[in-house]
Amino acid sequence: MKYCSDCGNTVISTVPEGDDRLRFVCSACDTIHYQNPRVVVGCLPVAGDQVLLCRRAIEPRYGYWTIPAGFMENGESMMEGALRETREEAAAKVRNVELYRLFDIPHINQVYVFYRGDLDGEFGIGPESLESRLFREDEIPWSELSFPVVTDVLTDYFSDRREDHYPVRCSQPSPLWAEQVGWK
């Protein structure tokens, strides 16, 4: 950030009075421009013993398999955002939707919130997907998943499925992931 979005003058990086961290503050109108983490919402569609994944048609990780997810928008709930992404990326609807898996990724200022739900009817692809497909556990392309959170959600899901118990968990993504898939 270089300029004030309210008045167009330059901002400086300084610790405002009563605060304890650097903020961008306008040199003219004194507005403090806070910057906060963003929320990514997604949903794992389940059909019997299969889950629905999409192959990414966009960078980063073009061509890798992912769970429908994207940035939460103003004016929607987390679940509404997750269902919107499921429609947009997999042309799919889900029902019996439950909160499932949260992640903190503090080094990129993101929070992930995944739901899971029963696939309801047909599915297809949206503009951000090359392909959509149902996978049984033994078919999951573990080495071709897009992001650490996708690996973790799928690992947890198939594990929880054996117990028929799906607690809501929150963690950082598995640190092993990068070396497992050769992520740079």
Place this chain on the structure above:
Amino acid sequence: MKYCSDCGNTVISTVPEGDDRLRFVCSACDTIHYQNPRVVVGCLPVAGDQVLLCRRAIEPRYGYWTIPAGFMENGESMMEGALRETREEAAAKVRNVELYRLFDIPHINQVYVFYRGDLDGEFGIGPESLESRLFREDEIPWSELSFPVVTDVLTDYFSDRREDHYPVRCSQPSPLWAEQVGWK
């Protein structure tokens, strides 16, 4: 938003190509300035059959009782943010911290994420609090709580406590709250 934070020129509100909603787009450098919901993180400190609340020393709702909470900062996890707010507002530490209660408040573009934990040692007040106090269930000042989410977390907590079962729930705040406390 009126000016581009990258280059200082004016922004226009338009639907970018491939998008389906209005965004602020710079008229000079074409940067799209997305605006997304913010996350508020908090923690309910528990001590035996009591919970710790703080009386707000700031607007809005100056003088009303609240659970330590505030905007999540870049570079921290949700739990780290919740513990930071607990330190800042109640001068308190907690242990055995568990994810507990999520809220969507889409009309103000906010998500709330509350943890609960055991109060660890002393407590006090920070610059944003007039007073901190432990309350048993029959002492909770229900008509003097600060926000709908506070009422809902406390209602759920004392109910869950009777079952000794604390599922992670996500909802919008109770719509009854405004009339219950005369919130305008």
